[in-house]
Amino acid sequence: MLLLRCPQCKQTMKYQATDNKPVEKKVKRCVYCGKNFKIRQNVEKIL
Numbered sequence: 001m002l003l004l005r006c007p008q009c010k011q012t013m014k015y016q017a018t019d020n021k022p023v024e025k026k027v028k029r030c031v032y033c034g035k036n037f038k039i040r041q042n043v044e045k046i047l
């Protein structure tokens with residue numbers, strides 16, 4: 001599991017990959033502000 005930080009509102013959220021595909025191109029929608037951001041560049045921590 002990854003801990004992601006939104007580049008816009010700086011909130012952190014957990015992300016669980018549901019398959020084994022590489023995360024390079026994956027996008028997460030921030031649960032706080034709704035911004036879509038790339039996972040790879042915004043990993044705060046690997047849990």
Ligand SMILES: [Zn+2]
Pocket residue numbers: 006007008009010011030031032033034035
């Ligand atoms: Zn956000």
